[in-house]
Amino acid sequence: MQTALVLGGSGYVGNVLVDELMQHGTRCINADLVPPHEKLCLYERVDIRDSNEIRNLLKKHRPDLVVNSTAAVPLVRSEKLFEEINVHGVRTLLQECLEARIPKCMHISTCGIFGIPRMVPITEQSVPTPVEGYGRSKTKGEAVVREFVDRGMDITILRPRSMMGYRRLGIFHVAFELMRCGRTMWTFGPGSNRIQFLHVRDFVRAVRLASLRPGAGLYNIGAERFGTLREDLEQLAEAAATGSRVSACPRRLALGAMKTLAALRLSPVVPYQFLLYAHDIYFDVKRARQELGWSSEYSNAEMMIESYRWYVDHHHELQQDTDQSVQRVPLKLGMLKLLKYLPI
Numbered sequence: 001m002q003t004a005l006v007l008g009g010s011g012y013v014g015n016v017l018v019d020e021l022m023q024h025g026t027r028c029i030n031a032d033l034v035p036p037h038e039k040l041c042l043y044e045r046v047d048i049r050d051s052n053e054i055r056n057l058l059k060k061h062r063p064d065l066v067v068n069s070t071a072a073v074p075l076v077r078s079e080k081l082f083e084e085i086n087v088h089g090v091r092t093l094l095q096e097c098l099e100a101r102i103p104k105c106m107h108i109s110t111c112g113i114f115g116i117p118r119m120v121p122i123t124e125q126s127v128p129t130p131v132e133g134y135g136r137s138k139t140k141g142e143a144v145v146r147e148f149v150d151r152g153m154d155i156t157i158l159r160p161r162s163m164m165g166y167r168r169l170g171i172f173h174v175a176f177e178l179m180r181c182g183r184t185m186w187t188f189g190p191g192s193n194r195i196q197f198l199h200v201r202d203f204v205r206a207v208r209l210a211s212l213r214p215g216a217g218l219y220n221i222g223a224e225r226f227g228t229l230r231e232d233l234e235q236l237a238e239a240a241a242t243g244s245r246v247s248a249c250p251r252r253l254a255l256g257a258m259k260t261l262a263a264l265r266l267s268p269v270v271p272y273q274f275l276l277y278a279h280d281i282y283f284d285v286k287r288a289r290q291e292l293g294w295s296s297e298y299s300n301a302e303m304m305i306e307s308y309r310w311y312v313d314h315h316h317e318l319q320q321d322t323d324q325s326v327q328r329v330p331l332k333l334g335m336l337k338l339l340k341y342l343p344i
Contacts, residue, residue: 003027004211005063007048007093008070010036012168013108013160013200017069020204029061032070048089051096058100065211066097067106074112074134074273082137090141094148094155105155106211111162111222111283113139116275120194121284124218131275149216156210158203161222161283164303165200166310175233176311182242188278189251191230196222196282199298199306209292219292220283225299229277235301236308251278 004021008014009030018028018040028041035043044061046053048070058066070089072081090107097105114122115131130136145155164172178185198221206221226232233246258274288294298306 001025001027002065003029003061003063004065004067005029005031005057005061006067006069007031007046008068009041010034010043011069011071013163013203014067014069015040016165016200017067017204017207020201020208024208026065029057029063031057048093049084051092054093054096055100058096058102062100063102065104065106066093066102067108067207067211068093069108071108071110071138072134074132076134079133082133083140086134086137087140087144090144094144094153098148098151098153103154104211104214105153106207107141107145107155107157108207109142109157109159110135110138111159111220111281113142113159114281116279117281120280121282122220123284124220124287154214154216156213156217156219158207158210159218159220159283160203161196161198161281163198163200163203164307165298166306168200168307169311172307173311176308177315179236179240179242179244179308180312180315182244185233185237185244185246186249186254187230187233187246188249188254188274190248191233191246192228193278193280194226194282195229195232195277195280195300196226197300197303198222199296199303202296202298206288206292206294209294213292217291219288220285221288221294222283222285222296223298223300223303224285224296226282227300232300232304236304239301239305240308240312254278 004026006014006018006028009018010032014030015036015038018030021028022041030036030041030043031046033045033047044057046057048054068090070085072078072085094105112135113128113130114126115129115135118129128139130139142157145157149155175185202223203221206219210217210219230246237244237246255275255278
């Protein structure tokens with residue numbers, strides 16, 4: 001039986017990845033700083049920045065596969081943690097994996113390395129153009145991976161688009177709460193831009209398939225079926241049936257207001273995140289289809305609807321939730337909660 005060590009297995013993606021691997025016969029160990037909200041396998045506390053802890057863990061379990069799904073995400077808002085975890089932590093982990101002769105490693109990167117893309121679709125050959133600390137740190141992390149590939153390691157990088165699915169909240173909490181209350185959902189400008197999302201189940205399947213393929217690789221992963229932002233939100237509003245509707249807010253007005261709130265720390269959303277929603281951003285996933293035999297099951301609208309319905313069923317419980325994953329808990333809305341009370 002194959003053994004996989006999943007760093008960050010208590011996080012949103014890591015937890016679903018552990019479940020995916022175990023369903024296909026892999027023994028898993030969750031290595032994370034915090035215990036899982038839902039325990040699926042053996043948990044080991046480890047700090048990716050600590051070489052001794054990683055070395056001891058690798059000696060103890062001798063995994064065939066190591067997956068790094070650990071990251072300091074944008075909502076952390078700490079340049080120090082971005083560097084420590086997303087760059088130096090990657091180097092620490094891979095150095096220990098190299099010395100332990102781990103057969104296969106997987107590195108989960110991000111679409112954030114492309115910032116506001118200048119050209120779509122984004123391919124594996126597109127040049128990273130990060131615009132903020134998180135994206136810059138993840139770009140550096142990929143460079144570290146390539147250093148170890150050049151030293152002979154078998155490492156595959158996967159870049160997911162923004163994810164949805166069971167229990168996914170984080171930034172999507174804003175949209176779901178407005179929809180639940182029957183309030184207006186706003187687009188920045190007409191909403192004619194195309195934004196690709198990704199269901200977490202589609203992503204972890206890509207990770208599993210890539211882990212079976214020998215040799216270093218790089219794959220962009222995103223939904224194959226998606227429309228404009230307005231079209232996808234209108235399908236969500238129709239399914240929600242709360243009277244919520246989608247309206248366009250003048251782009252300059254919306255972006256100016258969001259930048260001001262972010263600067264005053266009255267918004268949970270960092271500038272990079274809301275700027276994305278005024279632009280086209282989507283991956284070309286041809287390489288994943290051809291080399292991994294992967295395809296996406298969910299469209300944008302289907303995953304939005306599934307995520308929203310879970311939120312409606314559980315929103316009363318969430319404020320008392322002890323989950324420590326920032327992607328699975330509601331945001332503190334700050335001044336954005338006033339959107340619920342606009343008379344439109």
